[in-house]
Amino acid sequence: MREAVRYLNNAKGILKSVPVVNNTYTDVKPVREAFGTAYLAVLEAINEHLIKKGLTKKELPRSVESYRAALQKHIAVHNGKLMREFEKLYDALHIAGYYRGLIYDTRAVKDYFRAAREFIDKVGK
Numbered sequence: 001m002r003e004a005v006r007y008l009n010n011a012k013g014i015l016k017s018v019p020v021v022n023n024t025y026t027d028v029k030p031v032r033e034a035f036g037t038a039y040l041a042v043l044e045a046i047n048e049h050l051i052k053k054g055l056t057k058k059e060l061p062r063s064v065e066s067y068r069a070a071l072q073k074h075i076a077v078h079n080g081k082l083m084r085e086f087e088k089l090y091d092a093l094h095i096a097g098y099y100r101g102l103i104y105d106t107r108a109v110k111d112y113f114r115a116a117r118e119f120i121d122k123v124g125k
Helices: 002-016 028-052 064-075 080-099 106-124
Strands: none
Touching (some): 028 064, 028 080, 080 106
């Protein structure tokens, strides 16, 4: 999961330069970029796990639907919690954080990044 952790650390690095006032990031653009990078970290963790399972780079998922299917088939077969965690991360990191730019409270950002790290650690087991 080295590459996934690298992506997540890059996302955290992006946030270090963003001004904060009253626990609120005042520049949403880099926060959105950080969320996009954190979401890529989650996808990279899944990719790394699938490659360990024997899939080739060509066989890796290319859409969120195919990531869901791969999770169900190869990773979360007996763990519905992992699927729910992926859905939460998809909604928070990709949709709310990156796509819509709705999350800019510093505590919320830290919570979601922590959840991403926990997901990466679980997938890496």
